[in-house]
Amino acid sequence: MADGKALRSVALQWFKREMTLRAPPAAEAPHGLFGLSWFHYVVMLILLTFAGAMIWMSFRRISRAEALLTSLTTGKRVVSEIAPAARSPRAPGAAPEAALTAFPAPPPAEYKVVAPAGLPAGRWSGQLRVAQIFQETADVRTFRLMHPAGGDLPFVFQPGQFLTISVTTEGKEAKRSYSISSSPCCRGWCEITVKRAPHGAVSAFLHEQVKAGDLLEASGPYGKFSFRGAEAPSIVFIAGGVGITPLMSALRYLTDQSWAGGIFLVYACASLKDVIYREELEYLVRRHPNLHVAFVLSDEDSPLWTGPRGYITKDLLVQAVPDLSGRLIHLCGPPPMMQAVKTILSEVGVPPDQVRTETFLTPEPGLPRPPGSPISAPSAVAAPICSFVRSGKTAPLPADKTILDASEDVGVNIDYSCRQGYCGVCKIKLLSGEVTMAVDDGLAAEDKALGFILACQAKASADVTVEA
Numbered sequence: 001m002a003d004g005k006a007l008r009s010v011a012l013q014w015f016k017r018e019m020t021l022r023a024p025p026a027a028e029a030p031h032g033l034f035g036l037s038w039f040h041y042v043v044m045l046i047l048l049t050f051a052g053a054m055i056w057m058s059f060r061r062i063s064r065a066e067a068l069l070t071s072l073t074t075g076k077r078v079v080s081e082i083a084p085a086a087r088s089p090r091a092p093g094a095a096p097e098a099a100l101t102a103f104p105a106p107p108p109a110e111y112k113v114v115a116p117a118g119l120p121a122g123r124w125s126g127q128l129r130v131a132q133i134f135q136e137t138a139d140v141r142t143f144r145l146m147h148p149a150g151g152d153l154p155f156v157f158q159p160g161q162f163l164t165i166s167v168t169t170e171g172k173e174a175k176r177s178y179s180i181s182s183s184p185c186c187r188g189w190c191e192i193t194v195k196r197a198p199h200g201a202v203s204a205f206l207h208e209q210v211k212a213g214d215l216l217e218a219s220g221p222y223g224k225f226s227f228r229g230a231e232a233p234s235i236v237f238i239a240g241g242v243g244i245t246p247l248m249s250a251l252r253y254l255t256d257q258s259w260a261g262g263i264f265l266v267y268a269c270a271s272l273k274d275v276i277y278r279e280e281l282e283y284l285v286r287r288h289p290n291l292h293v294a295f296v297l298s299d300e301d302s303p304l305w306t307g308p309r310g311y312i313t314k315d316l317l318v319q320a321v322p323d324l325s326g327r328l329i330h331l332c333g334p335p336p337m338m339q340a341v342k343t344i345l346s347e348v349g350v351p352p353d354q355v356r357t358e359t360f361l362t363p364e365p366g367l368p369r370p371p372g373s374p375i376s377a378p379s380a381v382a383a384p385i386c387s388f389v390r391s392g393k394t395a396p397l398p399a400d401k402t403i404l405d406a407s408e409d410v411g412v413n414i415d416y417s418c419r420q421g422y423c424g425v426c427k428i429k430l431l432s433g434e435v436t437m438a439v440d441d442g443l444a445a446e447d448k449a450l451g452f453i454l455a456c457q458a459k460a461s462a463d464v465t466v467e468a
């Protein structure tokens, strides 16, 4: 106070000294742009980058969802693949072959599935292990089958061929055929895709009893319903429901091989949720510009589906497959659908020998025979006798029974599958006598020349001897 300092200032100094309070540090001088530290800038940069990434991911997600919705509702991604060819119709009067040159011709060499050394040529029978089971739709499952000891499959197959699976249900052995749906390019496994038939013996057994790790008795491969790319410069697959299976094997094989010919699939199903392999087909369409897929749905009630509804019609086929009459066609589906499509194809002018079919019907023994088969009236005359040489057994062979029926009566084992004369599985050699066959499609010309017959079709009016 003597120095003339203000009373308040002297009191404040004294208070701070007594309370040992330090003077506040001098404010740190700002050292970054806009007075912010570099630490601030780094943190802001990280936050901005993160926000940018989140916005970009949201946009990607929205655009993918839009694309998916479009493909589901309009079938555009799938059907639009057909448009370019459809927009360039061939000149009036031009030969169908000329129009086919709109698609790149396949390489001249024949694609072959070659049996590795050491594998038996032709048929094989034995056990396969169920490696995995996939639920395809509500009533369709795919069974992936492998060699029980691992490694490659013990047989080679052509795309479209089938296996016969034997199971024992309720104490009885039952055999059914299932097309191999996978591509023969996979050597380590094959797949069958089975629809559960209501009250069906074997399909229900496979769906309900069989689990991964189980062994299945199988034989095969059988059948000639195959397309490997060398037979024609383009191919049309027409499928209904589970009839897609042999066609899917060929479609997978052709795309595995990057086959350059035009591949057209017209696939009829009840609804979108019944379309087997839908996601895979959409994926393959994206990868292979020569693959064109059109779905047609008979019972789809969702307003999201704006693609074709109902059954396969002439208009739909002509629009989906340009120059239809000039192409090879493979058809497989329920019998009424196949009949309707065959009628359409003949109206469109497709020659019958350009249409190849596979039928999944398996009539059981004792069910009505195909129309045209003679049915004998009960007769006092003794039935002819069929002698089975290898098993040393004989059986009566009345006029309404086939050699296959007679063999089952006396426990002679003859393999069978379709029981309709198509698959050739029941082929046996006729050693003496004569037979008639209502259908003999399952025999090649050389089989006939060598004296083979189809046991499921062969009937006789006099004694016969066969090698079984």
Ligand SMILES: Cc1cc2nc3c(=O)[nH]c(=O)nc-3n(C[C@H](O)[C@H](O)[C@H](O)COP(=O)(O)OP(=O)(O)OC[C@H]3O[C@@H](n4cnc5c(N)ncnc54)[C@H](O)[C@@H]3O)c2cc1C
Residues within 6 Å of the ligand: 162, 176, 177, 178, 179, 180, 192, 193, 194, 195, 196, 197, 198, 199, 200, 201, 202, 203, 204, 223, 242, 245, 246, 358, 359, 360, 361, 362, 417, 418, 423
């Ligand atoms: C070459 C070939 C390839 C095939 N490929 C496949 C394939 O890839 N996928 C596939 O799923 N199928 C395929 N099949 C069909 C398959 O072989 C069987 O025919 C099918 O699985 C039905 O067999 P299941 O034993 O289940 O029925 P089954 O017992 O033979 O019955 C046949 C039909 O009769 C009906 N039925 C039976 N009992 C009764 C009853 N008590 N009351 C009312 N109805 C009854 C069943 O509903 C069924 O529709 C193929 C057939 C062939 C010839």
Ligand code: FES
Residues within 6 Å of the ligand: 415, 416, 417, 418, 419, 420, 421, 422, 423, 424, 425, 426, 427, 442, 454, 455, 456, 457
């Ligand atoms: S079982 Fe198929 S042809 Fe005889």
